[in-house]
Amino acid sequence: MRFIISPLIFLAALMLAPSPDTAIVFAQHETAADLLDGERAYGTTCVNCHGPNGDVIAGINLLTGQFRRPYTDQELVNIVRTGIPNTAMPPSTMSAEQAAKLVSYLRTSAKTKSTPLVAGDASRGKAVYDSKGACASCHRIDGVGSRVGPDLSRVGQARRTAELELALVDPNADVQPQNRFYRVVLKDGTTVTGRLLGHDTFNVQIIDMKEQLRSFVKADTREHGFIDTPMPSFRTRLTPQELADVVAYLGTLRVSGPGAGPGGPPPSTPQQRGR
């Protein structure tokens, strides 16, 4: 009897337990918006410890469905909300619904995640970054390179492998808000382009191609607006192996620079993203 009763008691406990154990039932099934919400939650919470690819903690790969042991969706929801006692996994303030969306995202990601066809080598990737790719002519890593393009010092912390690969082969496909480029044509015909830092009803601020912080009154311009990123596609410029190498190198760029350590600050915050 003990064998049978115990699970019953466990089930009863589940049913009587407060909200973290309440099963979440979507009206039909999760929508694309739910998955997007889950992805955002991952990017703001889980990524700090599990990394963009979900594989930073040994033995766990959140985005390929590899956990310490098989979990039901409900168990994962509970873990997200209450953490795992006596481990580094902390509780969160997510509602049951938010956690459920996050779990849906993890499950979907595990089903759809593509496996890179070519394994990259980070040291070769650095060589491509420095020479053939000429990446430092627009990008900066730990103080070396141009400030015009996005700073890549911690890009491996923030972006998944697939995202890095996409940025290399199709750079206009998914431009982060803080990396958009903007063009201003002054009334005398002078054209100034650069990465957008901020804009409002009347003004626009950019860092121009000469790395100058520039501000323009929109009314004083002949035209102004967003433009495609000047980042070229490396789809044919680099071989598949070189692309994989660069992606592998970028993936190694994580918190190890000057901001690391106790009391170390996060990187600068572009104003569009708030604080």
Next chain:
Amino acid sequence: MSRRLRFALVVAACAVAVSLQAQVSFERVLQNEKEPQNWLSYSGALDNQRYSRLTQITPANVKNLQLAWVWQNRSLEKFEATPLVVDGVMYTVQPPNDIVALDAATGRPFWTFSHTPAAEGRACCGRVNRGVAILGDTLFMGTLDARLLAVDAKSGQLIWNTQVGDAKAGYSITMSPNVVKDKVIIGTGGGDGPIRGYIAAFDVKTGKELWRFYTIPGPGEPGHETWTGESWKTGGTGVWNAGAYDPETNLIFFGTGNPAPDWDGRTRKGDNLYSDSVVALDVDTGKLKWHYQFTPHDELDYDSTQVPVLANIEWQGKPRKVMLWANRNGVMYVLDRVTGEFLKGKPYVKANWLDGFDAKGRPNRVKFPTAEGTFVQPHVHGATNWAPPSYSPRTGLFYVATWENSASLMVEGQFPRAARPNGRETAMGATTLVPFYNRDDEAYGVIRGYDVKTLDQKWEFKLGDITWGGVLSTATDLVFGGGRDGYFVALDGKTGALLWKGSVGGQINAGAMSYAVNGKQYVSIGAGNSVFTYALP
């Protein structure tokens, strides 16, 4: 355009950018008079004169000054930073430790860099910061958790992050750093607690510590004998404000804070060097060249948090390189900055704790704590604090925001009590700096001009509340200042007459500064939680 050509052009454009960077060399900071449109250090120049050479705004047209823009920060802490302006970009600090780059013509932000101080980072008197320093394309900021950060001025990205002091042990930093040549030099706050303060120099490129000068001498060092027992280990003596640099002697000068414990000197008998002093350090080595102690064995928190002001003046008929100092202890000083020689000291507010000086400039103290309380002026908060003064080489006047006619009761071993002359509490006699409105002649905030040749007061402009606001003078003989009652004022630098006022609706706890963009002069002040910037129409 072919994709290959486009790629080549992009690479070329970005590559060219590296060679076109406008660098703020140390020569630019040092020779600031060549570019008065920029404000490249805390007081505008390393002599700390806080004197703008811009001339567009004059006594005749200042009445037309209008608000050009407001930038609101997102902090409820006191806003004490003086911004820098470099080629149209303003850099200021949102307290406690966020650097913000603003368009100086519109106040619109380019970027924000955020540093969240560790929880143990605390300061005695608010989670404040007084501003950044710049060299090349790098900004430097001290932090509440006693770190020194280097941040890229173009991108707002962190370059290095060095621990200056141990925040858990009570060290903190609120001052603007000093950049001199290839070093960034900063001191540690926290001196109201049991720290042993110091000033240290760091390599601007790497953040590596190059030298350290303890403001309390250790065993075997001259001055160590001015502390009894083990009191030197916890004698405070923090550093709260930017220093001044003299290129001719290669000396950097810092004011030092009070000894700890603040109000009870019984456990630290002696003069307690180098508390309440100015120390002159060789920039290359950090070695002490000279010092002058304003308040030996301080028991009233008369710390020298003021910035040293360097000037070349005519002194008793001869040119002399001097240092001007309106001290918290209520005395104004003229020192020879080459030798440290005491030239003159004169109370500039009611100060009864001394009755004169000996030949070497040591004050003759006449008030001591008693069990029943000794009436002492100025008040425990002093005649002024860290708010920066200004010197105009045109008018020869030293402009100081001060608190007049304040007093405390100095009680042995206790926090000073409110002084109660006339049977009632006097303004600012309370330890909480409450302004007094019942009698105009008791304790008030005031901006004054003093003749540096005589230290005589030439004029004053009384404020309706006390002031923690700094003072700016200009080459058109204007003086800008303000106080806790939320008015930013422009005064005639020769007479003190009020020429213009702007209501900023919040306390002024910062120093005013001036700059120009595209030929237009601006005057800017931090007040409340915002930067208010004014210009002519």
